[in-house]
Ligand SMILES: Nc1ncnc2c1ncn2[C@@H]1O[C@H](COP(=O)(O)OP(=O)(O)OP(=O)(O)O)[C@@H](O)[C@H]1O
């Protein structure tokens with residue numbers, strides 16, 4: 001079933017994920033909604049534990065074991081709701097529609113198979129075809145992700161490669177599915193800056209050349225600014241702000257976004273840093289109302305009365321802010 | 329060399345540390361050339377940044393300075409006293425008083441000791457204080473790093489990563505050292521907490537006139553919190569100087585690459601996404617000549633043959649054939665400071 005032209009590639013609506021525990025369900029992600037257009041990069045930015053990986057795993061239905069999680073809301077991908085999809089159909093979606101690149105390529109790759117084997121298997125799962133064709137395609141993919149002398153690298157095992165090269169292999173495997181959507185969860189976080197910059201440039205280029213969409217998950221605002229078209233800011237399981245990358249960095253509307261920017265040192269000009277007091281709340285001790293209220297310099301009693309709804313600030317229909325008193 | 333009244337807090341001269349390659353039994357003896365002739369000077373009250381990619385030797389420098397490793401050769405002096413061997417009584421005392429803050433806030437504290445015990449330990453070993461005085465000093469330390477007094481009775485698992493880094497800093501401060509070596513102290517922390525710890529360290533540095541050797545792979549942090557910086561590549565310092573000069577006008581192509589790979593939180597900079605090629609090679613068999621030449625966009629024929637000498641500037645210097653020294657006999661080892 002083809003999606004109508006005006007529909008986004010991915011529409012996440014009111015997504016919630018709770019962890020099932022003996023003591024009762026612990027809600028983590030709550031009321032997460034966003035659209036992703038074809039040929040677009042959406043960054044999900046947030047501090048450790050804010051729920052970024054859980055969001056990626058909920059969209060791809062890779063939360064394991066599934067019975068430990070209660071997922072609510074809708075994840076519409078190419079017009080189909082994935083939340084209710086049978087497991088076999090979901091595997092088909094993951095094999096052809098969407099691919100994931102994880103932070104730790106060493107864990108995500110199979111340690112006892114050569115990288116050539118792993119790429120070839122992905123190619124054949126998708127296209128069928130003979131071994132020679134799959135091998136040619138694997139070489140082409142390794143070349144596309146900038147691995148020098150790809151024929152010779154086919155026989156390497158993951159541990160023989162550097163972190164940067166492993167991440168390139170992960171990207172090659174993702175491309176082998178020819179997906180409409182790539183979800184990259186902190187793909188450059190454990191890499192050195194020069195390698196991070198190479199991998200970011202690579203992701204940006206292959207996304208454009210293959211006309212894919214991307215969800216780029218990171219806690220690094222510099223990487224987000226370099227690669228994203230739009231940004232969702234996640235804090236303690238809530239989307240606090242959703243805006244285009246230019247709007248967000250030029251004029252943050254949510255106090256948390258503003259605080260995050262003010263706490264980030266810049267390499268291009270020294271600036272006085274402003275720390276955010278306190279710490280991210282634990283999910284079993286969430287404050288009432290706005291989850292940022294205990295640390296927010298603008299907090300007032302009304303902030304703790306109810307969870308603020310996420311809505312467009314005055315005069316900015318394309319933007320969403322979850323705050324009762326957004327910054328002007 | 330100009331005469332000086334006070335010796336610097338820390339002077340490192342021509343430090344070298346190689347590690348044997350495990351299992352490298354046959355053929356010529358191989359070694360990981362972790363640091364190979366490193367020299368720099370940290371002044372009282374100064375925050376000195378040591379930057380470079382992982383594996384370039386930063387932690388090895390730190391571990392030599394605090395006495396966790398014995399260098400193969402070179403000289404380390406603290407307030408003018410040599411502590412390279414740590415054999416003299418004063419050398420040992422200095423060694424003890426040069427304290428380190430580690431990157432990982434989860435493994436650097438003993439999980440079985442209450443925070444108060446962890447902080448009292450160095451004070452008790454140093455001697456000279458009564459129990460009541462130790463208790464008072466522990467309370468003072470907790471206050472200084474912004475923790476409540478009742479933290480003394482708690483255990484590491486009751487604290488967040490940022491709070492544990494505060495405890496590590498308190499422990500480092502216990503003996504009022506002249507110098508703290510902080511090895512990636514904020515790398516494991518979230519941005520919002522990272523800024524708290526950076527501001528804390530900076531305040532303590534100013535208040536106690538501390539020397540701070542601040543090791544980081546994050547150039548943005550170094551630019552904002554250090555006065556001087558040394559850039560390391562494969563065991564050597566390739567450029568050194570005041571942060572403003574080094575960042576605004578890097579002389580070494582590697583410094584430039586490192587700076588331009590560090591992305592500011594600003595979409596206007598997105599088209600500058602740098603594409604420095606290749607990766608840092610192994611320290612077992614570093615490239616001949618200039619270690620950086622296989623990745624250098626400006627390499628010349630001489631670069632793969634001859635290691636560039638140290639070229640001193642009025643303040644700082646660089647090791648690159650693009651900037652030959654006026655007198656080719658100057659090396660990092662004998663340059664004046
Ligand atoms: N099975 C589980 N049981 C309890 N809590 C869980 C479970 N799975 C995830 N969580 C919690 O959900 C929250 C979100 O986790 P998630 O891994 O999505 O964070 P993240 O934003 O990806 O963080 P990081 O930047 O560290 O990768 C965390 O507080 C985590 O501890």
Ligand SMILES: Nc1ncnc2c1ncn2[C@@H]1O[C@H](COP(=O)(O)OP(=O)(O)O)[C@@H](O)[C@H]1O
Nearest residue numbers: 347360362381382383384385386387388389611
């Ligand atoms: N104990 C050790 N034994 C063998 N090699 C080591 C040891 N410690 C460090 N090295 C090697 O020395 C080099 C420098 O390491 P390190 O000082 O930890 O770098 P950095 O802190 O800059 O990441 C690396 O190649 C590393 O693998």
Ligand code: SF4
Nearest residue numbers: 290293296303323324
């Ligand atoms: S709702 Fe209130 S506490 Fe929350 S971010 Fe807005 S002003 Fe701050």
Ligand code: SF4
Nearest residue numbers: 618621624631648649
């Ligand atoms: S010495 Fe040569 S190769 Fe090395 S950094 Fe300078 S120009 Fe580049």
Ligand SMILES: [Mg+2]
Nearest residue numbers: 052053054185
């Ligand atoms: Mg994660």
Ligand SMILES: [Mg+2]
Nearest residue numbers: 386387388511
């Ligand atoms: Mg290190």
